[in-house]
Amino acid sequence: MGIEVDLQRTTEVVEKALIAMDNRQKLFSKGVFRPEKTFIEMVKGYGERIIRPAFASNALFLTTAFVFGDDTERLFERIANTRYLFEYSWIFDPKEAMNKSDEEIMAGCTEFFRPAGYNRRVVSEWPYNLKLLERKFGGDIRNFFNKHDRNMEKIVQALVVRPRAKTMEKKKNGTFTRYGPKIATLVVQWMNQYGLYKFNNSNGGGVPVDFQVTRVLIQTGAVKLDRPENAHQITTLVGRTLGLISSEHGWQLRRISESLWNIGSQGCNQKRHADCPLQKECDRLISRKPYDKDGLFDPKDTGRWE
Ligand code: SF4
Missing domain, CATH: 1.10.340 (Endonuclease III; domain 1)
Known part of the structure; x- marks a missing residue:
């Protein structure tokens, strides 16, 4: 199968994440977490x-x-x-x-x-x-x-x-x-x-796709893998797909990445599955180790259902 990014499924997942973020649902109840x-x-x-x-x-x-x-x-x-x-x-x-x-x-x-x-x-x-x-x-x-x-x-x-x-x-x-x-x-x-520079096109430049953003899409079946695959290839494909979705639906790239990143860092990282707006969409929890060690995303579940 290789790497498959399902446009329809990605759209559904992103939409749910954005709705939860905008309405302060579940793990967004205290607002958006911005560590920077x-x-x-x-x-x-x-x-x-x-x-x-x-x-x-x-x-x-x-x-x-x-x-x-x-x-x-x-x-x-x-x-x-x-x-x-x-x-x-x-x-x-x-x-x-x-x-x-x-x-x-x-x-x-x-x-x-x-x-x-x-x-x-x-x-x-x-x-x-x-x-x-x-x-x-x-x-x-x-x-x-x-x-x-x-x-x-x-x-x-x-x-x-x-x-x-x-x-x-x-x-x-x-x-x-x-x-x-x-x-x-x-x-x-x-x-x-943060208002440190005024660009001519404030929704350009792409979307930062990291481990958290991608892991949420893998765990929810938006990115399909049947074995460990190269992280760079996956994040490039995910970036392109999110760019398409952003222009098609008029959703800001920044908000897309922020909503998924928050679910990854505040939800998956802390195993707050019951408080996650994507709980029903998600069937696993993947490990970060292959990403850090070998630059790979491994789709294997490491204990979402423990
Ligand atoms: S249900 Fe759990 S593992 Fe799945 S996306 Fe939500 S927090 Fe992450």
Whole structure:
């Protein structure tokens, strides 16, 4: 069978998730969970206080790269700390970075983010990205967005270069590193959502598809697999399908990903099946281990019915 994304079934699942989110049903009863919100508000407040309009956009742009290899909730819990931000705000300031060695920048970054495993690569690319930001874009990520006509799709394309582009290729291209399709779309989505930049097309740029979004679609039979399959291929197909559904029904991409992501992170992760708006649609709980370890989605049930 390979990988099959059922358009009709995906539409049904997304619609149910959106209705539950909009009507605060089940696990949405306390509203939408946005783990990034406190941190973003904190950097916005700090940027206003020091009167540096680029500070918050730069901080969010650089920080989003960490979402790739981390648990989003834990990441933002760790860094949403004003005392730490005051102490380490310089790691988001390209001008200050020009006076420091790469080692000093990486050390500051490690102390602030306390990364584990895969995320160390974001730390090692931080000096390059920060210095590129200063030299090529005047220390303001919004200049990079302006250069690409304020257009979400063009910005995502410029960051991604091509799917699975290697770090060296991106450097040769003179663009930022560690921004693949998921992170690049998340950057424009958050910049737009939190009012840090005004794009020309606020529903463009694609949809960030991660483990949580995809797992919900697998567990509800919208994505059909009969054996472990490559995660990148699946998320690419899911992204395309969600894009189609978004244009067909006029549902915002941001809201689609947010509703599914919330069900995955607040429902599946915590085994809150009885409180899940998709309970009747779902027949399993899949494991994250094959995704983290081998880049695969394994459709096997690991205990939804325990
Ligand atoms: S595993 Fe549980 S929480 Fe997750 S989608 Fe299925 S019923 Fe909902």
